[in-house]
Amino acid sequence: xxxxxxxxxxxxxxxxxxxxxxVNLEVASGDFCALLGANGAGKTTIIGILTGLVNKTSGSVxxxxxxxxxxxxxxxxxxxxxxxxxxxxxxxxxxxxxxxQAGYFGIDRTxxxxxxxxNLKQLRLWDRRHEIARNLSGGMKRRLMIARAxxxxxxxxxxxxxxxxxxxxxxxxxxxxxxxLNGQGVTILLxxxxxxxxxxxxxxxxxxxxxxxxxxxxxKNLVKLVAKETYIVHVDEIRSLEKIRGYNPVVIDExxxxxxxxxxxxxxxxxxxxxxxxxxxxxxxxxxxxxEKLFLNILNSKTEAGIGx
Amino acid sequence: MTxxxxxxxxxxxxxxxxxxxxxxxxxxxxxxxITQTLYFLIFGKxxxxxxxxxxxxxxxxxxxxxxxxxxxxxxxxxxxxxxFFSSKFQRSIEELLVSSTSNKIIIAGYVTGGxxxxxxxxxxxxxxxxxFTRPQIHHLGIxxxxxxxxxxxxxxxxxxxxxxxxxFDDISIFxxxxxxxxxxxGGVFYSIDNLPPFWQMISKxxxxxxxxxxxxxGFHGFSDVNVLxxxxxxxxxxxxxxxxxxxxxxxxxxxxx
Ligand SMILES: Nc1ncnc2c1ncn2[C@@H]1O[C@H](COP(=O)(O)OP(=O)(O)O)[C@@H](O)[C@H]1O
Ligand SMILES: [Mg+2]
Numbered sequence: 001x002x003x004x005x006x007x008x009x010x011x012x013x014x015x016x017x018x019x020x021x022x023v024n025l026e027v028a029s030g031d032f033c034a035l036l037g038a039n040g041a042g043k044t045t046i047i048g049i050l051t052g053l054v055n056k057t058s059g060s061v062x063x064x065x066x067x068x069x070x071x072x073x074x075x076x077x078x079x080x081x082x083x084x085x086x087x088x089x090x091x092x093x094x095x096x097x098x099x100x101q102a103g104y105f106g107i108d109r110t111x112x113x114x115x116x117x118x119n120l121k122q123l124r125l126w127d128r129r130h131e132i133a134r135n136l137s138g139g140m141k142r143r144l145m146i147a148r149a150x151x152x153x154x155x156x157x158x159x160x161x162x163x164x165x166x167x168x169x170x171x172x173x174x175x176x177x178x179x180x181l182n183g184q185g186v187t188i189l190l191x192x193x194x195x196x197x198x199x200x201x202x203x204x205x206x207x208x209x210x211x212x213x214x215x216x217x218x219x220k221n222l223v224k225l226v227a228k229e230t231y232i233v234h235v236d237e238i239r240s241l242e243k244i245r246g247y248n249p250v251v252i253d254e255x256x257x258x259x260x261x262x263x264x265x266x267x268x269x270x271x272x273x274x275x276x277x278x279x280x281x282x283x284x285x286x287x288x289x290x291x292e293k294l295f296l297n298i299l300n301s302k303t304e305a306g307i308g309x
Numbered sequence: 310m311t312x313x314x315x316x317x318x319x320x321x322x323x324x325x326x327x328x329x330x331x332x333x334x335x336x337x338x339x340x341x342x343i344t345q346t347l348y349f350l351i352f353g354k355x356x357x358x359x360x361x362x363x364x365x366x367x368x369x370x371x372x373x374x375x376x377x378x379x380x381x382x383x384x385x386x387x388x389x390x391x392x393f394f395s396s397k398f399q400r401s402i403e404e405l406l407v408s409s410t411s412n413k414i415i416i417a418g419y420v421t422g423g424x425x426x427x428x429x430x431x432x433x434x435x436x437x438x439x440x441f442t443r444p445q446i447h448h449l450g451i452x453x454x455x456x457x458x459x460x461x462x463x464x465x466x467x468x469x470x471x472x473x474x475x476x477f478d479d480i481s482i483f484x485x486x487x488x489x490x491x492x493x494x495g496g497v498f499y500s501i502d503n504l505p506p507f508w509q510m511i512s513k514x515x516x517x518x519x520x521x522x523x524x525x526x527g528f529h530g531f532s533d534v535n536v537l538x539x540x541x542x543x544x545x546x547x548x549x550x551x552x553x554x555x556x557x558x559x560x561x562x563x564x565x566x
Binding site for chain 1: 310311313314315317318320321322324325395396399400401403404405406407408409410411560561565566
């Protein structure tokens, strides 16, 4: 069974913005799927429609067995959502925020308190449960929204850019946590614009651009499209470039050049090789945005195949 | 969601609303009691001493039901409009929108919060009035339904206002330009018998007149208008406002994009 099936979904906002132009997307039950796209691509709009915050213009959406036109209330019962932006009352206490959310799902208070305790402990917020939400740090607020989203034991957890603006440590612990949840059978859909996140976490990724899904594939197939990455290398002096011809070097100035390395090629070995050639590497960094490259490659491959982009 | 589940959702909203009223009592309970006390002092005591009895009761006694009702109206309205609008503003209303709580329950929960605050403030104002004059009670069976229904109607009105409001200014426009004049011209301070016929006729289009007079009948046993008709008007208002709110919530007006 699919946990999400979206067909021909469109959304035109009141101002006339066509945010979604016929989106088709299926997420299998138990999957860990990424919705990958740049700002303004339509990710939050899709999530808004799934969770009842945005009215769709046309198309159909099913969550497990429920069509949202007929049975949105039942569909909502199995969804947990972590929004992109804070949406709790900052003057409410942490524990109340979680317990009240359980109440809105019709969960009795005893169960709600037990569930809130479990979730707040898991997300390392239990010590702060009596504080008002305003006093939490940014990362804690994000974790609070995760604790809240889990209170109805959702079968489908949707997270809208959960790691945007979150420090590296929290990002990694969040990945681990989401991985565990998925292991317990929770279907996860998350939006992101970090390709790294998708590679780490997800089996499936749908790529959205300007309100349309331009690719929907296993992550391992998608990353093949960006198998080679461009690096910028600074050296004390450029020597014997012909010896590294295979890496497609492009000279930028007297100390700088670009090379292309595939994933299998070890960076350390490449740097060691440069020093063998008498070039002392002073700086070494990936050039620009892999995700942009992925987009370009997808669009190019489609145009080549005659599908059009 | 099951009936029991909906009941839990209802009590969750009500608990949150009532907790809010009690937690910020210096904003929600205290000021209206002070304001009404000033009315008792100035109109009832200082000016009222020079005004002759109305239908055989002192001016102070005459204005008590109106001033209690004024407090109920203002506070049930303000509670819902400010609480619902600020949850829209902070976006915490999304907690309800993404949940399985039905729209009926959302309305019932917020309206109950407004009714509770309206009735608490009304009762406090009534307690204060005891310092000024001995209370008269003609018919409790009239007082309770009137105060309850009035609170319901204005709580529903507050919800309607909050649904349409886009910024904080929008939640003070209706109270300032419509609600307050309606209350002042609704026979709180005078009997419309004393008005020229033209103004009497105009007054009869003001729903607050029926609320104040029905309520006053419960205290003093006289009214400018038919009490049963007043009651029916309240019921109709409550039904219509409930229906309008339900339609707006179903459409997502002011809440969904
Ligand atoms: N409430 C709204 N009213 C009008 N336009 C909107 C609204 N929300 C989003 N949009 C527009 O819809 C498009 C998609 O936005 P969004 O779904 O938020 O993208 P993403 O989450 O991928 O960044 C953007 O052009 C955005 O400006
Ligand atoms: Mg977004």
